[in-house]
Amino acid sequence: MFPETAAIHAGYEADPFTRAVAVPIYQTVSYGFDSAEHASALFNLEVEGHRYGRISNPTTSVLERRIAVLEGGREAVCVSSGQAAMYFAVMNLVEPGRNIVSVPQLYGTTHTLFSHMLPNSGVTTRFAENGSPEAVSAQINADTRAIYCETVGNPAGNITDIGAIAEIAHSHHIPLVVDNTVATPILCRPIEYGADIVVHSLTKFLGGHGTILGGAVVDAGNFAWEDEAERFPMFNLPDPSYHGLIYHQHFGRGAYLGRLRSVYLRTIGATLAPLSAFLLLQGIETVAVRVDRHVENAGQVARFLRDDPRVAWVNYAGFGDSPYFPLAQRYLGGRVPSLLTFGVAGGYEAGVRFYDALKLIRRVVNLGDSKSLACHPASTTHRQMSTQEQLSAGIMPETIRLSIGIEHIDDIIEDLDQALTAAFSSTTLDTSVEAVP
Structure with missing residues (x-):
């Protein structure tokens, strides 16, 4: 099935007892x-079967199958939030004393997880010094157990050369983990370019309405864990916490998610509620249509601002x-997501006045909503990062992040226009301000 069809039908057939066409909510x-x-x-x-609600649920299982099909993966595990998905995805690969290599352009809380929690x-x-394959390769050493990146960086809007970094990862016999939240599988499927594991904050574009938290980890099923027993003993040696189970022997190429569900989800309990899984399924049914409008509106907003x-x-x-234009053509088919950043002439103070003057566009830290949203990353999502870390992530003091929604484009631009007018209502616009690259 094409993604537009899979988003509606994959992973579910009519209930054999009730013949319900909609996925039932198994509230148990x-x-x-x-x-x-x-x-x-x-x-x-x-x-096979369900044991306890903290580990699995029939409604959530449909969501997992649907996301796996959308991403072209072997299977998926859904959890209570995108951050739980990021944490589980990485911790399932590393032991104390080991490391991961990451691009610097990351969502702020992911950066906090990597910089302050994992240690x-x-x-x-x-x-890496930047997101280039060469910079990533320079950070790999004998203790590296994964490379991490975002398809489209949040909020920098950079696009990762997934194929090139996947080649680097595999030459070192380690997996590539890609956060595909911003692009969604409608615009890019990282597994097709060599990614081994894909993570999502389902809260964003896939849910699409700013009403439900959720996360997913998708396994491509291609990494040969059995061939890397020294690097990844957790999949190849008996697990004393699970009556000596050897995950590779039991799950084969499904060892990665078999262990993630058995160790992390079962023990930590970051479980997605059945009702949340149901609501996320409703959002996913319309993601392809919404992404079309997101992309179209964002392009017009970007041109207006430029x-x-x-x-x-x-x-x-x-x-x-x-x-990043060539990479947008290669990985996104030229269809750039609705996440973009800009700076108001006049710097930080003018940017604050613009931000405070918005009326239609909501001032929030979410993205991927059907509503247009604005965020000042330096004081919110990336507040915990140092100034240098913010700059490395593509964030300047005046940066405004927009997540363009699916409203009528004239209404969006009208709000931007009036907010810009308000930003300079009591000052003289200096059009000689040098543009920041």
Whole structure:
């Protein structure tokens, strides 16, 4: 099926008992066992079935299958938030004393996780100087166990050369983990370019309405964990916390998510609620249509801002002079997501006046909503980062991040125009302000 069709139909057939066409909400914590022998077989992972609501749920299982199909992966595990997905995805690969390599252009809370939380577990992150394949390769050493990047960086709007970095990862016999939240599988499927694991904040474009938290981890099913027993003993040696189970022997190429569900989801319990899974399925059904409007509106907004003398600079990969324009053609088919950043001429103070004057566009830290949203990253999503870390992530003090929604384009531009007017209502516009690249 094409993604537009898979978003509506994949992973579910009509309920065999009720013939319900919509996916039922299985609002239950526990599942009955036929006998002690049946219960034992389930907990020993000898037979398929649901054991307890913290580990799996039939409604969530449909969501997992649908996301796996959309991304072209083997299978998926859904959890309670995008941050839980990021944490599980990485911790499932590393041991104390090891490291991951990451591009510097990251969502702020992911950067905080990598910089400040993982070290408490003995895991370090080696940040590349920039997002180029060469800079990433320079950070890999004998203790590196994964490379991490975002298809489209949030909020920098950079586009990662997934294919080139996947080649680097595989030459070092380590997996590539890609956050595909901003692009969505409608614009890019990283597995097709060599990614081994894909993560999502379902809260954003896939959910699409700013109402539900959720996260997903997708396994391509291509990485040969059995061939890298020394690097990844967790998949190849008996797990004493799970009666000596050897994940590769039991799950084969599904060892990665088999362990993630059995160790992290079961033990930590960052479980996606059945109702949330149902609502996310509703959002996914319309994601392809919404992305079309997001992309169209964002392009018109970017051109409006670029042509306005009250704006100093615009970072948008759809412009031919953007350093990311070739990568947008290769990985996104030229369809740039609705995330873009810009700076108001006059710097930080003018930017604050612009931000405060917005009326239609909501001042929030979310993105991927059907509504247009604005954020000042330096004081919100990336507040915990140092000034130098912010600059490395593509954030300047005046940066405004826009997530363009699906409203009528004239209404969006009218709000931007009036806010720019308000930003300079008591000052004289200096159009000689040098544009920031």
